[in-house]
Amino acid sequence: MGGDSHAEKRLRFSLLLRLLHREYALGIEASLAEAGFGDIRSGDAKVFPFVPPEGIQVRDLAIRAGVRKQTMAQSVDQLERAGYLERVPNPRDGRSRLVVLTERGRAARPVAASAGDAIERRWIELTSPEEFDALHGLLHRLLDRIGRADPDAAVRLTSLDDSRLD
Amino acid sequence: MGGDSHAEKRLRFSLLLRLLHREYALGIEASLAEAGFGDIRSGDAKVFPFVPPEGIQVRDLAIRAGVRKQTMAQSVDQLERAGYLERVPNPRDGRSRLVVLTERGRAARPVAASAGDAIERRWIELTSPEEFDALHGLLHRLLDRIGRADPDAAVRLTSLDDSRLD
């Protein structure tokens, strides 16, 4: 390594979060590209696990994926343009449409859905099951505490439970 | 909480990273706004701790903050426009200029520099010193392992040591 690798640099916590998140996204991208779905962007892969055969509203997709409906709508637009999804009318509600997978989407689904797991598996190998599990648990716990301590944060972190987003 | 809070939802790791990172950024913003520096955007606050009295190049700022030079240049532009920084010619190298703090910048510096610490302190209170330290350590260790295992990743994670960025 270039510098003094033993000096315990004590990197900013936020930097660690950012870098790790980025590695995750790049890993997703690599998995998809390898399986021949290079036109799915890493941020859009999160849609696939949540689209059931009978279809689902954008709103609900957003809640499940932990993003705002506008963000999810963008992903759905993108994937619709790329031919992975379709929006069909919702017979039960004229305001919304239901997002369903196309044939191509059904082919991509298992790959997209497991890409995240694959990365986590690799990371478990790089550390150890106990270590990774501890890390996961600590992150979850901290976020939970933040939500409990700050009502504003709790609103933002509603993806932790299943109440409304927006 | 809204849903079944005992069901161990096992949230996606990437979601945890993203949410926590966002809470961090919002915390920075709140600290700055409280101290009267509401025109400093959370992403730009990272500049302040690294600007010494004699000035520093954008390139070096980028390395220290763990971002690309283009990203850092944007932050410096922004802060220059807001009157916190100036760019003065570099007598030792005609290609670059040196970023220095203005008076306003010197006033903001301690606030911006400590905003991150303040959040970490709050988070330590919400969990415990041991827990937070463990989390920090585990993140660092995982990132280090990723860098060691994958040469491509190592290049991206150079902020962990002090070699080149770009």
Add this chain to the structure above:
DNA sequence: GCATACTAGACAGGTACCTGACCAAATTAG
């Protein structure tokens, strides 16, 4: 049964990052 909420989604715009291409100054090499 009609006014009044309350949605779902679309539209506009912003932030914090990123990559790639490029130029001009500086360094190095023959």
Add this chain to the structure above:
DNA sequence: CTAATTTGGTCAGGTACCTGTCTAGTATGC
């Protein structure tokens, strides 16, 4: 001492999120 390379910075453009506002359908309350 000129040619080739390296380096600092800029320009252009992209991604994955965000907030705020608006419209049009839907549900509700009296």
